[in-house]
Amino acid sequence: QGYQLQVPLPGVSGTVSGPGQYIRAIFTYGLSIVGIAALWAIVIGGFKYLRSGGSETRKTSGKEWIWGAVIGLVLMLCSWLILNTINPKLTSLSEPGLMAITLEPHRxxxxxxxxxxxxxxxxxxxxxxxxxxxxxxxxxxxxxxxxxxxxxxxxxxxxxxxxxxxxxxxxxxxxxxxxxxxxxxxxxxxxxxxxxxxxxxxxxxxxxxxxxxxxxxxxxxxxxxxxxxxxxxxxxxxxxxxxxxxxxxxxxxxxxxxxxxxx
Structure with a gap:
């Protein structure tokens, strides 16, 4: 039994097994966007640095773009490592299993x-x-x-x-x-x-x-x-x-x- 998605996500079929899979897909999609944004920031920073033409202001701006992107990636990686060390399930976002409860008959x-x-x-x-x-x-x-x-x-x-x-x-x-x-x-x-x-x-x-x-x-x-x-x-x-x-x-x-x- 699954849930039909009203708003599809990249890399996810039209049906998910439960809320956990949907949230995990959003989390993965978000990480991908952050990674791509950081890569673009590094490219833009490098482009500014190379095109500075000796201008210290442009060099500084380019460095800030590059360092900001690198620091963001490092923080994201450290956050993931900390959560994974505490409990791997925090990063896999798996749904918790529920213990079956059996009721005895009335006696x-x-x-x-x-x-x-x-x-x-x-x-x-x-x-x-x-x-x-x-x-x-x-x-x-x-x-x-x-x-x-x-x-x-x-x-x-x-x-x-x-x-x-x-x-x-x-x-x-x-x-x-x-x-x-x-x-x-x-x-x-x-x-x-x-x-x-x-x-x-x-x-x-x-x-x-x-x-x-x-x-x-x-x-x-x-x-x-x-x-x-x-x-x-x-x-x-x-x-x-x-x-x-x-x-x-x-x-x-x-x-x-x-x-x-x-x-």
Missing amino acids: GLSYNEGTKTYDVKTWNDVKSLASYSNNDITAAVKAAAAAYPNVPEDMIWAVMGQESGKVGVSAVSPKGAQGLMQLMPGTARSLGVTDPFDPGQNVMAGTKYLSMNYQQFGNWTDTLGAYNAGPDRIRQYGSGANIPFKKTQDYIANIKGIVPQYF
């Missing part, structure tokens, strides 16, 4: 509760719950939901997907939150966690924290806002929906998109 996770099967689908593949097929994690979720009945299993999975994504048990946030449900070290210690990367301890403590917030605020918008930004933010702004942080609003919206039945 989710199914898990069973008796005869009922939940399909937990994430909002994008990066936050896929596919890595949570580990039996230890499934058992941890079931145990936590049994210990804190006001926190449904699918809510735990949804929070886990938002918090840890595909990283799983080893997830650590830039702020230091650890494990599947991303407990901050201080929160983890206050909830009795000794190993934040143990799925059983982490999920149980994270679910307990969800349960405590749900008991206090009575709805999942405020509960999730408290889990993400802290209970003090709910008291400060009156509701999780009023917290003016995009990260928290996205957090609530993403989980709501997975388990809308609780909102």
Whole structure:
């Protein structure tokens, strides 16, 4: 596939492969013009020098033409050498290659509760719950939901997907939150966690924290806002929906998109 030129250039056919080839042709054409102009300047300077007839003014004028042309050619050559030394592609004007990007298909996770099967689908593949097929994690979720009945299993999975994504048990946030449900070290210690990367301890403590917030605020918008930004933010702004942080609003919206039945 090429581009048809509306304004042809010498030495270039009517079609070019892309903008890079067209710019390269202009660059080459420009260098040719500069070279020809410099050659003519040398010829004119030499002619003036030879025709000076002993006049110092004409000799000086001829020399200036010659030296000006030579200096221009030297500067052009030095510029080319510098660019070519830094990066040869700067002088070849080749188009940059683009790395191909392959998107993985959307994935989710199914898990069973008796005869009922939940399909937990994430909002994008990066936050896929596919890595949570580990039996230890499934058992941890079931145990936590049994210990804190006001926190449904699918809510735990949804929070886990938002918090840890595909990283799983080893997830650590830039702020230091650890494990599947991303407990901050201080929160983890206050909830009795000794190993934040143990799925059983982490999920149980994270679910307990969800349960405590749900008991206090009575709805999942405020509960999730408290889990993400802290209970003090709910008291400060009156509701999780009023917290003016995009990260928290996205957090609530993403989980709501997975388990809308609780909102």
